[in-house]
Amino acid sequence: MTDGQYTKRQKESLKLWIELLRYSNKLEQIIDDKLRQNYGQNISRFDVLSQLARAKPEGLTIGELAGQLIASKGNITGLLDRMQKDGLIEKETKKNDRRSYLVRHTKKGNELFAEMAEKNAQWVETALEDIDIDHMKEFAQFLSKSRNSLD
């Protein structure tokens, strides 16, 4: 399959796709490494704690949580089990629906999240320090808008 068989639009789409993957994966890797080295956590766990931190105080069901997560999608049963074992989250059976239960962060989980979030803001700021703020705004809006058309 040579380049000649692709349309101009396909070539540009592929270029953008590759660059997006490269950039995003690299950035994700940088933050993931930092979280692991400094807190023994990874982006999936940070993501879970982040969603629980902004959730209503009684917590979220598995389904609600799964729908909000950015990184991990699939089986979060094991992830939550391990986080519960580490004392970061707790579960409570729902009275009105015995299939379901609520997940919320513990005091320990929330304190850890607060620490990680602060550091994360610094790491991300450093990683993006060469981008001027106007470009950042424009770029973020562009991505947000474009994402809606992916559905």
Place this chain on the structure above:
Amino acid sequence: MTDGQYTKRQKESLKLWIELLRYSNKLEQIIDDKLRQNYGQNISRFDVLSQLARAKPEGLTIGELAGQLIASKGNITGLLDRMQKDGLIEKETKKNDRRSYLVRHTKKGNELFAEMAEKNAQWVETALEDIDIDHMKEFAQFLSKSRNSLD
């Protein structure tokens, strides 16, 4: 940790970071699903075949290959083992360095890649169809430049 404790620049960096993760993960997911459903392969395997397709005919060592991969980073031993078992790649011990060996695609692997690449170009084009081509170019250049400053 409330928003008030972040600087303006940190807030914009975090916004951009989140949007990048959301967009890129979603796009990656769309393509990964398509590859799985249509070819029983995933992005990591597509990535490997893609690098081998553009490599010198004698192939790449594990180290060279690992350095070029976009998606997967860690242990590619198992990935290559499974791909070899599926007849997509082959290995050849290097004569001058017995620690190392060369990996290259088989005929079957390259034919599969050609098919997947063509379909992939169409899927990516469709996913990005709402973005005009000038924005695509600008965006890709921006990402490419910004990525260098991540190192």
Place this chain on the structure above:
DNA sequence: TTTATTTATCTTACATGTAAACTATTTTTG
């Protein structure tokens, strides 16, 4: 040349991601 170091890759153990089949419960439909 012998020892030490570096390099290339593997092995192990475990965490996470994916798909499909399964269980229990709730809701819908006739």
Place this chain on the structure above:
DNA sequence: CAAAAATAGTTTACATGTAAGATAAATAAA
């Protein structure tokens, strides 16, 4: 209400990602 369908989550099996330590070969140093 009883059967069917939908929902919430789990389980299983396997693929992949990560880190640390091990192995073997090549290279550098004494």
